[in-house]
Amino acid sequence: MLWCDKLAERVSGPQLINDSKTPSGRVHVGALRGVLIHDAVFRTLKDRGIPVRYTFGVDDYDPLDELPSGHAEFFRPYLGAPLCQVPPPPGSSAPDVAEHYIAEFFDIFRELGVEAETYRMRDIYRSGRFNEAIDAILNNAAKVREVYKTVSNSARPDTWYPFQVVCEACGRIGTTEVTDYDGREVSYTCRPDLVSWATGCGHAGKVSPFDGRGKLPWKLEWTAKWQTFGITIEGAGKDHNTKGGSRDVSAACLRTIFDQPPPLNIPYEFFLVGGAKMSSSKGIGVSARDMADFLPPELLRFVMIRTQPKQPVNFSPDEKSIIKIFNDFDRFHTRTYHDPKVSADDKRVYQLSQTVSRGDFYAADFQLVATVAQLPHLDLASEVEKRKGAPLTQTERDQLARRAQAARYWLEHYASPEERIVLQDALPERAGELTTGQRAFLHRLADRLPGVVWEDSALQTAVFDVARLTPIAPAQAFKALYRVLLDRDSGPKAGNLLAFLDRDFLLKRLQELPHDQQTFWQETAISREDFDAWTAEHRAHITQLSAEAKLGEAQPGASARLGIVEYTVAFDDNKTHLRRVLLGEFAERAAFDAAARDHVAPVN
Helix, strand or coil, X not given: CCHHHHHHCCCCCCEEEEEEECCXXXXXXXXXXXXXXXXXXXXXXXXXXXXEEEEEEECCCCECCCXXXXXXXXXXXHCCCEXXXXXXXXXXXXXXXXXXXXXXXXXXXXXXXXXXXXXXXXHHHHCCCCHHHHHHHXXXXXXXXXXXXXXXXXXXXXXXXXXXXXXXXXCCCCCEEEEEECCCCEEEEECCCCCCCCCCCCCEEEECCCCCCEECCHHHHHHHHHHHHHCCECCEEHHHCCCCCHHHHHHHHHHHHHCCCCCECCEXXXXXXXXXXCECCCCECCEHHHHHHHCCHHHHHHHHHCCXXXXXXXXXXXXXXXXXXXXXXXXXXXXXXXXXXXXXXXXXXXXXXXXXXXXXXXXXXXXXXXXXXXXXXXXXXXXXXXHHCCCCXXXXXXHHHHHHHHHHHHHHHCCCHHHCCCCCCCCCHHHHHCXXXXXXXXXXXXXXXXXXXXXXXXXXXXHHHHHHHCCCCHHHHHHHHHHHHHCCCCCCXXXXXXXXXXXXXXXXXXXXXXXXXXXXXXXXXXXXXXXXXXXXHHHHHEEEEEEEEEECCCCCCCCCEXXXXXXEEEECCCCEEEEEEEEEEECCHHHHHHHHHHHCCCXX
């Protein structure tokens, strides 16, 4: 079973799933991992008929403790204040900084089909909903201090109380320290030196801790959420699930103060971009908005859900990795609708990746889409319809539009100059670096192409066939093509690329590089011993073998000519290979003929 189905097996009765986010900056894509892991569980429980709700909290009563990227000087005076009481960046229409950043995040929820009920902690505190939990926690401050000491090896003085007041003088919450609670009011000081990132005003006083006049430290806030809301399932990232970490402390406080077990946990690893962890406030990594603008919703869900929660997702925006993501998704689509032996896990991953049910459809290959997007003389829909062999349905056109947008976004934001397709008007200078064997391959491909149907698969097959008959390694053949056409060493699927090009232009380009016959033969020939070893290795699959002896052209100033034997070998997979055996140099035709008769003998 898929990880979310295994989890669903462990629960019974109504369930409340919860997740939350502190909107201290533009939310990075890594935050979506928790969102979509919880959403997958929510959908799984719904599918099983289990009563379930999914809530998502905005921790907007947390203090501003870092300067959001790009607006350091604007926000500096507000360090330490609750996020919901900090103004938004200049030019924003949001009422505060928390709403400015979370609104963008919630827009992505809707695009991804996440049906979470949202709430804001400012409302929870100010409505008095946490009053009972706050009173219980403050009355058990000694037990909280003991939990900190035993669980996380963190000592707190006897005067420390787990609460932060909104300073009545300066409005900061991150700089206040509570030192007493009499059952009605807490005593506090707004300390200038409490934290390194904000400076308190020095005010001291007493105030009621209820109805939004302050907040619990977030570990105890987590405890209060579980107790007050009745949360039954809530996962957290790797950093919160270390031994003695936040999750352990919060769970121990819940058991100690409220005598309740913690919610079912779903520990999950980080979402990495290029191997690096991200930070909202520091602007490190890719924002959730940027990623949602790039990947279609079902692809973004797929990336997050198919990986086991305890395994990291390492996203890399290079060409090879992006194409693989789309190809993997398309394979899951094909298995779901066309493979009777599709595994339950693969089918489940595909289903949970969908935002709406679309049924089966023809999926346009992403590499083809990205290639056509860079060749403005082509119409994308027409090219895809050629490959489908029928008009596109509206669903297919919608899917194609999303992939075209993804291709354009990748080209604009992520693709390196080496990954972009620029068809060269003239033979690139670097094409002169190609070997004689590669040059000969290009000439032989030009000879072959006039008889080939001008479509992807036939052209791709021709490239492989000519490479075997040159012979050079397929990788070297493709490199030669990309070098003379794109001035690159790699590129899109060769058959696709060739099919988009004008035939006369292509044939002319393939024949522009000269090559010397003798050098070509010497470069691609093997010894008779190596040939015998090769045929012995593949004997069981060889169906036909023929040989032709050839004497090379006379070279200026040379008294001898090069002699070879070319063996054409057919295999039972209907593929034909050529192996060239070097005989040596011959001054006389008769000597060559004699040597050829000895070599062109039955193969053992």
